[in-house]
Amino acid sequence: PARIPHHHRGILGYCKALGVPLEVQVNENRAALLQASTGPVPQRRVQADLRGLIAELAAKGLERGTLEAPLDEPDLEALRAMLRRFGALGADHRYHGSSRAGWDRPPGAGPEAPRALPPLDARLLLEPTLWAGAAFTEGVDYAATMLQPVGGMDRIAAALATALGEALVPGAEVVSLRRGEAGARVRWRGADGMREETAAQVLITLPAPLLARLDTDLPEARRAGLAALHYSSAAKLAFHCARRFWEEDHAIYGGISWTPGEATQLWYPSHGFHAEGGILTGAYIWDDDLGERFAARGPAGRAAAIAADGEALHPGLGREVSAPVSVAWSRMPRAGGAWAEWTTAQRRDLYPLLRSPEGPYHFAGEYLSWLTGWQEGAVLSAWNALEGMA
Amino acid sequence: PARIPHHHRGILGYCKALGVPLEVQVNENRAALLQASTGPVPQRRVQADLRGLIAELAAKGLERGTLEAPLDEPDLEALRAMLRRFGALGADHRYHGSSRAGWDRPPGAGPEAPRALPPLDARLLLEPTLWAGAAFTEGVDYAATMLQPVGGMDRIAAALATALGEALVPGAEVVSLRRGEAGARVRWRGADGMREETAAQVLITLPAPLLARLDTDLPEARRAGLAALHYSSAAKLAFHCARRFWEEDHAIYGGISWTPGEATQLWYPSHGFHAEGGILTGAYIWDDDLGERFAARGPAGRAAAIAADGEALHPGLGREVSAPVSVAWSRMPRAGGAWAEWTTAQRRDLYPLLRSPEGPYHFAGEYLSWLTGWQEGAVLSAWNALEGMA
Numbered sequence: 001p002a003r004i005p006h007h008h009r010g011i012l013g014y015c016k017a018l019g020v021p022l023e024v025q026v027n028e029n030r031a032a033l034l035q036a037s038t039g040p041v042p043q044r045r046v047q048a049d050l051r052g053l054i055a056e057l058a059a060k061g062l063e064r065g066t067l068e069a070p071l072d073e074p075d076l077e078a079l080r081a082m083l084r085r086f087g088a089l090g091a092d093h094r095y096h097g098s099s100r101a102g103w104d105r106p107p108g109a110g111p112e113a114p115r116a117l118p119p120l121d122a123r124l125l126l127e128p129t130l131w132a133g134a135a136f137t138e139g140v141d142y143a144a145t146m147l148q149p150v151g152g153m154d155r156i157a158a159a160l161a162t163a164l165g166e167a168l169v170p171g172a173e174v175v176s177l178r179r180g181e182a183g184a185r186v187r188w189r190g191a192d193g194m195r196e197e198t199a200a201q202v203l204i205t206l207p208a209p210l211l212a213r214l215d216t217d218l219p220e221a222r223r224a225g226l227a228a229l230h231y232s233s234a235a236k237l238a239f240h241c242a243r244r245f246w247e248e249d250h251a252i253y254g255g256i257s258w259t260p261g262e263a264t265q266l267w268y269p270s271h272g273f274h275a276e277g278g279i280l281t282g283a284y285i286w287d288d289d290l291g292e293r294f295a296a297r298g299p300a301g302r303a304a305a306i307a308a309d310g311e312a313l314h315p316g317l318g319r320e321v322s323a324p325v326s327v328a329w330s331r332m333p334r335a336g337g338a339w340a341e342w343t344t345a346q347r348r349d350l351y352p353l354l355r356s357p358e359g360p361y362h363f364a365g366e367y368l369s370w371l372t373g374w375q376e377g378a379v380l381s382a383w384n385a386l387e388g389m390a
Numbered sequence: 391p392a393r394i395p396h397h398h399r400g401i402l403g404y405c406k407a408l409g410v411p412l413e414v415q416v417n418e419n420r421a422a423l424l425q426a427s428t429g430p431v432p433q434r435r436v437q438a439d440l441r442g443l444i445a446e447l448a449a450k451g452l453e454r455g456t457l458e459a460p461l462d463e464p465d466l467e468a469l470r471a472m473l474r475r476f477g478a479l480g481a482d483h484r485y486h487g488s489s490r491a492g493w494d495r496p497p498g499a500g501p502e503a504p505r506a507l508p509p510l511d512a513r514l515l516l517e518p519t520l521w522a523g524a525a526f527t528e529g530v531d532y533a534a535t536m537l538q539p540v541g542g543m544d545r546i547a548a549a550l551a552t553a554l555g556e557a558l559v560p561g562a563e564v565v566s567l568r569r570g571e572a573g574a575r576v577r578w579r580g581a582d583g584m585r586e587e588t589a590a591q592v593l594i595t596l597p598a599p600l601l602a603r604l605d606t607d608l609p610e611a612r613r614a615g616l617a618a619l620h621y622s623s624a625a626k627l628a629f630h631c632a633r634r635f636w637e638e639d640h641a642i643y644g645g646i647s648w649t650p651g652e653a654t655q656l657w658y659p660s661h662g663f664h665a666e667g668g669i670l671t672g673a674y675i676w677d678d679d680l681g682e683r684f685a686a687r688g689p690a691g692r693a694a695a696i697a698a699d700g701e702a703l704h705p706g707l708g709r710e711v712s713a714p715v716s717v718a719w720s721r722m723p724r725a726g727g728a729w730a731e732w733t734t735a736q737r738r739d740l741y742p743l744l745r746s747p748e749g750p751y752h753f754a755g756e757y758l759s760w761l762t763g764w765q766e767g768a769v770l771s772a773w774n775a776l777e778g779m780a
Contacts, residue, residue, distance in 0.1 A: 005641045006421055007496075016664040024414035024644065024660065030533040031396055044533055051528070054448045054476060061451025078516040085525045086444060106397075107760030109771035111742060114760050124467040135475045138441070140489045143420040143434060145643040146665070158437045253396045253535040254414065270414065273537070274406040317601050352501060360391070370497030381499035 001153060001375055002267070002284075003027060006145045008371075010379035011156070015149065018159035020110050025148040026270040028137035029255020033313050034130045040257070040313050041120070045101040046134045048088065049120045052095030055087020059094075059153045087110040093118060133258035141374065148270060156375070176215040177202065177361070178215030184360040201389050203362045205382070207231070209353070218358060225350045229367060231337020233291030235328040237263075239321035244278045245314065261309035280321065282306040295328035302326045339366055339373030355384075362389050391543060391765055392657070392674075393417060398536045398761075400769035401546070405539065408549035415538040418527035423703050424520045430647070430703050431510070435491040436524045436707070438478065439510045442485030445477020449484075485509060495604035523648035531764065538660060548763070566605040567592065567751070574750040591779050593752045595772070597621070599726030608748060615740045619757060621727020623681030625718040627653075627673040627696045629711035635669045635704065648739040651699035652680050667695020670711065672696040692716045729756055729763030745774075752779050 003025040004011055015022055030044035037046030059080065071079060083089060088098035099116040107114035125131060137143055149155040161168055172188045174197075179185075183200035204211060211218075212226035246252040246268050254270035267281035283306040285291045295301055303324035309318040329338035342351065355368045364378070364385040394401055405412055420434035449470065461469060473479060478488035489506040527533055538773040539545040551558055558698035562578045562585075569575075572627035594601060601608075602616035615715040621777060634659050636642040644660035657671035673696040675681045684692055693714035718726035732741065745758045754768070754775040761767030 006419070007641050009641060012641075022643075022663045024416055026414055026535050029396070029535045029536065047533075048528065050472075050476060052443055054473065057451050057456060058447035059446050060456040061454060064451060064456055066447060066450040066453045066454055075513065075516060081441075081518070082516055082521040083444065085521055086440060088528070093734075100528050100533070109745070109754075109759040109767065109774040110545070113737070123465065126465060126472055128468075128471070131472040131475055138478070138490050140434065140492060143437075143490070145416050145419045145421065145645060147643060200753060215570065225734065249395050251399060251402075253412075253537060255535060260621045273412045291650070355499070355501070364499075365432075369499040375497065377497075384499040 001149075001373065002148070002281075004149075005141045005143075005374070006147060008374065008376035010383070011375045014160065015068065015156060018156070018163055020155050020159045021150040022147045023150050023271055025146040026268075027142055027146040027256065028144060028256025029252060029268070031250065031252045032255035032268070033257040034133040035257070035259040036124055036127055036130055036263070038124065041124075041130065042102060042135060043255075045117060045120060046125065046130045048098050048102075049095075049122075050125055050131060050134055052087045052089065052098060052119060053122055053125060053252070055083045055089055056093065056165050058094045059087075059089065063093075069352065070272060081146070108179050129258055129260045136256070136258070138199055141371075146379045150271070150308045172383075174206070174214065178217050178322075179359055179361075186210070187319070192335055197213050199360070201362060201372035202362050203364055203382075203385055203389065204377075205364045207336050207365060208340060208367050210252065210334070213300045213336075218361070222353060222358065225346075225354055228350070229346065229354075230341045230343075232286070232339050232373070233288045233330040234293065234338035235283065235285045235291045235326065235330075236281060237302055237324055237326035239282050239307075240277065240304075240323040241280050241320050242277045242322070243320060245316070246280070247273065250314070257313050259309050259313055261312065262294060263306045263309035264290065266310055280310075282310050282321065282324070283326075291328060294326075299324070299326065311363075342367075342373065355381075357385075357388050391762065392538070392671075394537045394539075394696065394765070395531045395533075396537060397530075398764065398766035400773070401765045402537070404550065404769070405546060408546070408553055410545050411540040412537045413540050413661055415536040416658075417532055417536040417643025417646065418534060419642060419658070421640065421642045422645035423647040423651065424523040425519055425647070425649040425651070425703055426514055426520055428514065431514075431520065432492060433506060433524060433645075435510060436515065436520045438488050438490035438492075438523060439485075439512075440515055440524055441490075442477045442488060442509060443512055443515060445473045445479055446483065446485045449473050449477075449479065450523075453483075504730070519648055519650045526646070526648070531761075550607050564596070567594070568607050569749055569751075589750070589753060591750050593754055593772075593775055593779065595754045595768075597726050597755060598730060598757050599746075600724070603726075608751070612743060612748065615736075615744055618740070619736065619744075620731045620733075621720070622676070622729050623678045623685065623718065623720040624728035624764070625673065625675045625681045625716065625720075626671060626685045627684075627692055627714055627716035627778045629670045629672050629697075630667065630713040631670050631691075631710050631742065632667045632712070633710060634663070634665065635706070635710050636670070636698055640704070646674075647703050649699050649703055651702065652684055653699035654680065655697045656700055656703060670700075672711065672714070673716075681718060681720065685721050689714070689716065731762065732757075747775075747778050 032043050033040035034043055034046050087095055088100055090096050097116045097119045103114055103115045103116040104117045172190050174188045176187045182198055184202045185198045186198055187196040208226040208229045209231055212223055252268050253273055254268050257266040263283035265284040269278045272278055285294055307318050329335050364382040364383045366372050367375040368381040369377030398644040423430040424433055424436050433619050478490055480486050487506045487509045491507045493504055494507045495505040507648055509533035562580050564578045566577045572588050574592045575586055575588045577586040596614040599621055602613055641738045642658050643663055644658050647656040659668045662668055675684055699707045719725050752775045754765040754772040756762050758771040759767030
């Protein structure tokens with residue numbers, strides 16, 4: 001994960017308790033772009049024109065008597081006033097454009113009044129990249145305020161490791177689990193060869209695909225269920241840029257641009273504004289098919305494909321980016337995928353089985369929560385499992 | 391000003407050139423509150439339910455044939471899909487509530503699926519504090535990304551002062567301006583008594599109310615115009631809080647809550663998250679009548695009135711706040727008001743006069759721009775005046 005919603009109290013509580021400083025992650029930026037068929041459009045323009053179009057449609061509906069329960073005149077006027085403000089409509093309840101969309105002639109210190117951009121062709125607003133991109137940060141886990149640890153997400157893991165001290169054995173790869181009379185026997189490969197330990201209870205936090213493949217004596221139904229759980233093929237690619245061209249040329253400070261291309265999302269850094277260079281996340285791919293296509297390319301092929309998508313959003317981007325680094329979670333030996341994606345049927349039939357303890361074995365991880373893919377899901381799942389072990 | 395929009399390139403350019411570090415100012419926070427007649431409501435809930443209500447009205451309108459230019463079926467379905475996503479509507483194009491509004495039963499690691507809050511009574515959404523507060527950050531100068539200098543807005547002035555060095559004479563109060571053969575004579579009161587200097591050109595950046603009252607030989611029409619320009623009676627009050635109760639108790643990280651009370655806005659700090667204490671801006675009053683009422687109270691009266699408004703948003707706030715500090719710009723001897731507010735007629739009849747030079751006199755300030763109240767307006771006005779002096 002690259003961000004923390006403000007209401008994920010579990011992981012934020014660890015940040016506070018462990019002294020991991022936080023800063024704002026800019027998830028929504030009205031200067032960021034949405035890739036339309038005609039070229040990139042700033043989000044502010046899409047947002048404003050969508051609101052104008054929809055509020056106008058709603059106002060027209062009122063004129064045709066769409067209300068099921070008729071309102072008295074004061075309430076009707078309150079509703080109209082709300083629609084005018086919502087959509088920046090004129091007194092005629094029609095949308096004629098708004099400064100919310102940005103400026104055709106920006107406000108300055110000259111003699112002439114500023115002039116707002118005219119509305120976009122409504123047909124353009126029907127392109128899914130535009131309306132889906134514009135609605136993205138309405139989601140409860142994507143809406144402001146979004147946070148990030150200063151210095152990167154691994155500052156949380158590092159702080160946890162420090163707090164755990166010698167209780168944590170880094171680099172220990174578990175190779176088998178067996179039940180015994182005194183609990184369970186865990187064999188692992190450490191820096192000094194094979195080791196094993198027996199414990200009355202074992203909390204297993206491996207991702208489902210890895211646990212499914214591990215040498216265990218878990219019942220066949222559970223192992224089949226773990227293997228059946230789909231994990232996302234999400235992927236990311238980042239570039240180094242010697243120049244923050246997004247800030248210098250476009251006044252883009254953080255946020256996300258969206259493209260229908262393979263790159264899907266282009267993330268601008270939310271920190272280090274006005275620094276000399278910066279890291280640009282050139283791609284954050286969610287779709288499984290796109291993620292697999294990306295994963296199958298070699299490093300150079302990945303960078304070339306993503307730079308081409310970025311070039312459409314930012315002409316000249318290809319000359320600005322260097323040192324690509326990418327990760328396709330479906331190819332990560334220690335992950336087996338980015339996050340669990342339950343089907344409705346699996347939530348009903350499989351989730352109760354996978355979240356229940358099995359003799360000495362207890363289970364936790366983001367996949368055993370309703371917040372898959374989020375650190376908060378892993379935290380809540382761990383707390384839930386610990387209650388069962390008490 | 392307390393914030394800088396990302397597209398105010400002039401003032402941001404100074405920040406970059408002078409090395410003033412920037413951080414994100416959280417202007418919109420869906421966890422912040424809107425004070426309804428029934429009590430405070432989180433903005434996420436108002437935002438989601440407004441979008442749902444309006445998208446549903448628009449969809450109903452489509453069913454009644456409100457489109458002036460009929461769409462073919464693929465476009466109509468694209469429009470319906472857009473409305474569903476915009477408002478989080480069901481497949482029936484009706485709004486049944488959405489997780490965007492927040493959770494009745496939050497997602498955790500338990501057996502039960504999360505459950506979204508039910509929609510608010512639509513009548514509640516017609517209260518202006520709710521719909522106006524929810525639309526606030528749609529404004530082009532209020533939409534993300536918003537920025538602030540690390541350490542406070544005066545870091546810009548301090549950096550400018552450092553860069554100017556001895557060219558800047560601090561504490562010099564101009565007492566009169568007179569035209570002469572060689573330009574203009576400026577008399578001022580400095581640390582070592584009265585001084586005067588003659589210059590071929592003088593750039594006057596005093597706020598209009600102060601310049602109107604100054605002993606000058608400006609023509610009567612200009613002085614009358616300067617005096618006629620209305621300046622806002624905006625005001626602010628801040629408290630110290632030993633505990634960041636807004637973060638600890640409500641997961642509010644930055645942003646603004648709105649109340650119909652005198653306090654108008656309550657600002658939470660956008661920096662220092664999880665620190666032990668913090669500064670809470672208990673009031674940011676915009677309305678002139680409310681601002682004058684606030685200004686007329688004594689310091690204790692101001693704090694008591696604002697704490698009472700805050701108590702309605704955050705029951706118990708009164709026990710958390712201390713050390714109130716307030717400013718009413720209409721009472722500030724060096725300001726004469728918060729910012730200029732032009733009428734349409736004044737923009738037409740007076741603005742051309744006030745922005746034009748007068749012999750050796752040139753004029754600049756936020757009031758001589760279309761961005762009154764913003765540092766950017768003052769910067770652009772200064773650049774404009776300097777062009778006339780070249």
